[in-house]
Amino acid sequence: MVTAVSDDMFTDEVLNDPYAYYGQLREEDPVHWNDLYQLWVVTRHDDLVWLTRHNELFSSAVFKNDPRPPYPTIYDSDLGLYEFVREYQARQFIQHDRPVHLDMRKVVHGYFTPRSMEEWRPMVKDVIKDLLDEAEERGSMDVMRDFATPLPLLIIAEMMGVPRQDRPYIREVAEKLLYVGRGEPWRMQNFSEGIREMIEYVTPLVEKRIVEPEDDFISVLAQGEREGVFSRDQVISNSSLLLLAGHETTINLLCNGILSFIRNPDQYELLRSDIEGMHVKANEECLRHDSSVKSITRIASEDVELRDKVIKKEDRIRWFISSANRDPRKFENPDQFDITRWPNPHVAFGAGIHHCLGATLVRVEGQEAFRAFAERFESLHLDTTEDQLEYQPSITFRSLKSLPITWN
Amino acid sequence: MAQERKLKITVDHDVCVGNAMCETFATNTFALNEERQSEAVNPQGDPLAQVLEAADNCPVSAITVEDAETGEKLFP
Ligand code: HEM
Ligand code: HEM
Ligand code: SF4
Numbered sequence: 001m002v003t004a005v006s007d008d009m010f011t012d013e014v015l016n017d018p019y020a021y022y023g024q025l026r027e028e029d030p031v032h033w034n035d036l037y038q039l040w041v042v043t044r045h046d047d048l049v050w051l052t053r054h055n056e057l058f059s060s061a062v063f064k065n066d067p068r069p070p071y072p073t074i075y076d077s078d079l080g081l082y083e084f085v086r087e088y089q090a091r092q093f094i095q096h097d098r099p100v101h102l103d104m105r106k107v108v109h110g111y112f113t114p115r116s117m118e119e120w121r122p123m124v125k126d127v128i129k130d131l132l133d134e135a136e137e138r139g140s141m142d143v144m145r146d147f148a149t150p151l152p153l154l155i156i157a158e159m160m161g162v163p164r165q166d167r168p169y170i171r172e173v174a175e176k177l178l179y180v181g182r183g184e185p186w187r188m189q190n191f192s193e194g195i196r197e198m199i200e201y202v203t204p205l206v207e208k209r210i211v212e213p214e215d216d217f218i219s220v221l222a223q224g225e226r227e228g229v230f231s232r233d234q235v236i237s238n239s240s241l242l243l244l245a246g247h248e249t250t251i252n253l254l255c256n257g258i259l260s261f262i263r264n265p266d267q268y269e270l271l272r273s274d275i276e277g278m279h280v281k282a283n284e285e286c287l288r289h290d291s292s293v294k295s296i297t298r299i300a301s302e303d304v305e306l307r308d309k310v311i312k313k314e315d316r317i318r319w320f321i322s323s324a325n326r327d328p329r330k331f332e333n334p335d336q337f338d339i340t341r342w343p344n345p346h347v348a349f350g351a352g353i354h355h356c357l358g359a360t361l362v363r364v365e366g367q368e369a370f371r372a373f374a375e376r377f378e379s380l381h382l383d384t385t386e387d388q389l390e391y392q393p394s395i396t397f398r399s400l401k402s403l404p405i406t407w408n
Numbered sequence: 409m410a411q412e413r414k415l416k417i418t419v420d421h422d423v424c425v426g427n428a429m430c431e432t433f434a435t436n437t438f439a440l441n442e443e444r445q446s447e448a449v450n451p452q453g454d455p456l457a458q459v460l461e462a463a464d465n466c467p468v469s470a471i472t473v474e475d476a477e478t479g480e481k482l483f484p
Binding site for chain 2: 053115343345352353355357360
């Protein structure tokens with residue numbers, strides 16, 4: 001069926017409320033050819049699950065194999081920088097297919113088991129406590145700037161084995177890397193500068209860990225080099241993986257989650273009435289209801305039939321988590337923020353062989369963050385008006401620009 | 409080497425995301441089905457240590473392992 005929906009996915013309307021736009025596509029044309037961006041837009045829950053689990057049909061090596069220019073467009077003068085960024089990005093294992101992907105993922109996977117992430121819980125709690133103490137002293141907080149941005153960064157710095165005195169510097173570099181999910185035409189300048197600085201920073205750390213392994217994440221990668229799975233360049237690229245993959249995404253979970261609680265005070269009350277019983281479910285509902293990652297790209301490895309469409313070999317496909325997680329075929333009252341929802345089979349972390357490596361870590365962070373808010377603050381309020389809330393111009397990430405709040 | 413002890417292995421299909429880590433760590437024990445979810449196709453297929461490593465590496469804790477005869481819980 002042909003739908004009347006416009007193909008411009010970057011209008012303010014779509015950025016502010018992706019649920020209406022992708023929801024309409026999901027109902028009217030679930031496998032939609034977007035002519036403007038030359039890609040397939042896939043929006044139903046069962047199609048996403050099927051697609052992500054059939055990695056042999058849909059390649060993740062997008063940067064390596066997709067010759068098409070970046071979108072939204074960047075300055076022509078930055079195309080050289082884009083090539084640099086793309087080459088760097090292509091080394092990350094998220095951008096590899098089997099068999100190489102499996103070899104690479106095996107090296108790091110063991111670091112992220114649910115059990116080993118439990119060991120970080122006390123540390124996560126401490127960091128959250130410090131950040132909220134500071135905010136309380138000040139009497140106000142931009143959740144984005146004062147809580148959601150520093151929290152994952154401090155945890156990641158600890159995991160990477162970054163010395164304490166280097167944290168302000170890492171924070172500066174991380175700010176530049178956050179441009180990854182944005183649409184500004186100059187974003188490649190900030191982003192590539194961030195990558196360069198990151199490489200310069202981690203190279204000596206890596207060299208040290210190759211000789212003297214410790215129990216941090218860089219040492220795990222260094223072990224991969226000793227086993228011949230990673231080249232030195234790949235160890236360096238993947239060292240920043242935690243920062244790149246785990247920063248923006250976690251920020252969004254925390255901000256979007258707090259915003260959902262502000263808009264649904266009854267749910268906040270419910271969480272507060274039984275924090276121990278509800279914090280895990282609440283975190284899953286935050287992951288589902290206003291998902292951090294909106295969409296991910298693949299390239300078809302062969303001609304594939306999906307519903308009544310034929311996706312041709314080499315075609316680009318974008319699968320929309322934000323609409324799959326609101327699919328009424330899978331979730332009752334999908335637009336409702338309901339922290340009692342259980343089980344909650346959302347696809348916020350994707351599925352199949354590329355299922356989010358950091359999911360186990362994020363679950364600990366999100367659970368403890370929402371718990372800490374509920375324990376401390378009786379009620380939460382916006383310190384701005386609804387119409388002042390703005391989102392980054394990205395179709396990859398659901399990122400607020402800021403979230404000022406007050407509390408009682 | 410096959411597993412001597414009789415194991416009862418279950419995979420919770422409500423949560424399995426089909427990332428195939430179990431199959432990677434215990435190749436003979438687990439296999440993905442048509443839906444790309446894991447099944448314990450041969451509970452005696454690998455040494456116990458390997459089965460437990462597979463269960464531990466499941467990112468969504470979908471796997472439970474017990475002794476089929478005594479009912480002793482081996483994982484989690
Ligand atoms: C709320 C937070 C997060 C969300 C919603 C999220 C979401 C996702 C999604 C949807 C994918 C699938 C990508 C694909 O199929 O191509 C993914 C993969 C990945 N994520 Fe996350 N992520 C989050 C946090 C993190 C963190 C904290 C880390 C840090 C360790 C991380 C590391 C990764 C990596 C390395 C992959 C690639 C896995 C692979 O290709 O095998 N993520 N994530
Ligand atoms: C691990 C380190 C990562 C690096 C170095 C990286 C780097 C990049 C870069 C440079 C871009 C291009 C940005 C632009 O065109 O403006 C990009 C786009 C993207 N990234 Fe990542 N990224 C990483 C991890 C992740 C993760 C974990 C996810 C999923 C949660 C993800 C999802 C995406 C998506 C969907 C795009 C858009 C691709 C497209 O436009 O076709 N990335 N990334
Ligand atoms: S490791 Fe867990 S999620 Fe992955 S396929 Fe096996 S049972 Fe399923």
